[in-house]
Amino acid sequence: MSLTFAAKLSDLVxxxxxxxxxxxxxxxxxxxxxxxxxxxxxxxxxxxLLSDGYMEDGCIECPLHQAKFDIRTGAALCAPATQPVLVxxxxxxxxDIMVEL
Structure with a gap:
């Protein structure tokens, strides 16, 4: 797998x-x-898009139906999501932030 430039660390808040x-x-x-x-x-x-969601306590909440995922592991933490999100x-x-695809 290769690393791909994704963004600048200074772009993140x-x-x-x-x-x-x-x-x-x-x-x-x-x-x-x-x-x-x-x-x-x-x-x-x-x-x-999860990036349109609400982030709190290490979780991202989907803006559509409020499913929650652990940002570190991708685990689905509540309904309606049952499948993890890919990390x-x-x-x-x-x-430079590099991501392995």
Whole structure:
């Protein structure tokens, strides 16, 4: 797998998801307690962008039906979502955020 530049670390704000598109992949980036995390940006329940959702306590809430996912693991934490969201490995190099697709 290869690392792809996704954004600048300086573009991220704690507890505010950032949507990026890498090739054909829609990714959501998160700054959580000083660490960068990346998930697929589309809810597994129904098409909605997680980056439009509410981030709190290490979770992202889907703006459409309030499904919640753990940002670190991708685990679906409540209905209506039952499938986890894909998580991506992240590497920070200086101010560059690199994501493994």
């Amino acid at each position: 704690e507890d505010e998801p950032l949507a990026v598109t890498l090739g054909d992949e829609q990714i959501a980036l998160y700054l959580l307690e000083g660490e960068v995390h990346a998930t697929h940006n589309v809810c597994t329940h129904q098409y909605a 991506y490995r992240v590497q920070v190099e200086g101010d």
